[in-house]
Amino acid sequence: MDSSEQKTGNIYGSGANGIILNTENGNLNLESGTLKIKSSGKAVYNTGSGTVTVNGGNISSTESGYGIFNESTGDVNIQSGNISLTGNYATTRAVYNNGNGKINITGGYIYAASAGSNYAKTIENIKGTIDVSGGEIKGEDTITNSSTGIVKVSNGTITSTGWNADAIKNNGGNVEVTGGTLINTNQGTSYTGSVIRTDG
Numbered sequence: 001m002d003s004s005e006q007k008t009g010n011i012y013g014s015g016a017n018g019i020i021l022n023t024e025n026g027n028l029n030l031e032s033g034t035l036k037i038k039s040s041g042k043a044v045y046n047t048g049s050g051t052v053t054v055n056g057g058n059i060s061s062t063e064s065g066y067g068i069f070n071e072s073t074g075d076v077n078i079q080s081g082n083i084s085l086t087g088n089y090a091t092t093r094a095v096y097n098n099g100n101g102k103i104n105i106t107g108g109y110i111y112a113a114s115a116g117s118n119y120a121k122t123i124e125n126i127k128g129t130i131d132v133s134g135g136e137i138k139g140e141d142t143i144t145n146s147s148t149g150i151v152k153v154s155n156g157t158i159t160s161t162g163w164n165a166d167a168i169k170n171n172g173g174n175v176e177v178t179g180g181t182l183i184n185t186n187q188g189t190s191y192t193g194s195v196i197r198t199d200g
Contacts, residue, residue, distance in 0.1 A: 009033045010034045010036060011034070013036075013037070013038065013041055016042070018042035018043065019037070019043050020043065020045070021045050021047065022047065022050050022074070023050070024049070024050065025048055025049045026050040027050050027052075028044070028051070029053045029055065030044070030055065030057050030059075030081070031057060032057045033057050034059075034060060035057070035059045036059075037060070037065035037066070038065070039063060039065070040064045040065050041066075042065065043067050043068065044059070044069070045066075045069045045071065046070045046071060046074045048072055048073075049074050051074060052068065052075070053077040054068070054081045054108065055079045055080055056081045057081045057082075058081065058082045058084070059082070059084070059085075060086070061085045061087050062086055062087050063089065064087050064092050065085065065092060066094075067085055067112075068094070069093075069096045070095075070097045070099065070101045070103065070128070071098050071099055072098075072099040073099055073101050075102045075103075076103045077106070078103070078107070078110070079108065081109075083108065084109065084111045084112075085111065085112045085120070086111075089120060090114055090119060092112050092113075092114060092120035092121075093112065093121055093123070093124050094112040094123060095122070097124070097125045097128045097129075098127075099126070099127060101129075102129040103123070103129070103130045104131050105132045105134065105135050105156065106133050106134040107134045107135045108135045109136050110122055110137045110138070111138045111139055112139045113139065114162075119139075119141045119162050120139060120141070121141045121143075122137055122140075122141070122143065123137060123143045125143070125145050126147050126148075128149050129150045130145070130149070130150070131154075132152065132155070132156045134156045137158045137159070138157075138159045139160065139165075140161060140162030141169055142165075142168065144168075144171070145169065145173040146171050146173075148172055148173050149174075150173055151168060151173065151175045152178075153168070153176070153182070154180060156181070157181045159183040163186055166194045166195070166197040167194070167195045167196065168182065168196045168197070169194075169196075170197065170198040172199075177196070182195045183195070
């Protein structure tokens with residue numbers, strides 16, 4: 001616990017259960033300070049039906065790992081703050097929605113970097129819902145809908161910078177874009193990345 005007036009403490013950790021583990025129907029609010037992931041760990045691991053709200057602070061890593069791992073039916077609300085994973089590993093995920101939960105993004109900055117052609121995924125959705133109505137999301141494969149999930153974009157900025165990557169990649173679920181700004185910085189070049197790619 002950071003007892004200072006500024007509330008800007010740092011917590012470092014690794015391991016499968018995360019720096020912060022939110023179980024059952026608990027509610028977690030992250031408002032300041034820094035969580036730094038090491039050795040393929042998870043910064044925030046939401047395993048139940050509880051709600052995680054990010055309204056400030058920083059989640060970072062220079063190694064592989066997960067910024068926010070939503071395992072089950074819980075909700076994650078990202079309103080502000082900085083989630084920036086710069087470890088250059090293909091297994092990196094800034095936000096990973098593994099179950100039937102929902103990720104609501106209304107603000108903040110979310111980024112994952114990777115090296116070579118095996119890109120990290122800034123946000124990966126498996127079966128749940130990603131709802132983007134604000135904020136800035138940046139990386140190579142920026143939002144990946146990997147299975148039967150739903151991705152909705154109504155506002156915000158989504159930028160892909162990879163030479164063969166996509167701002168939104170859909171592999172079988174549903175994608176609905178009604179607003180916002182989607183960018184692939186390699187459009188119009190000899191590279192084969194897309195703004196939106198649907199393979200399913």
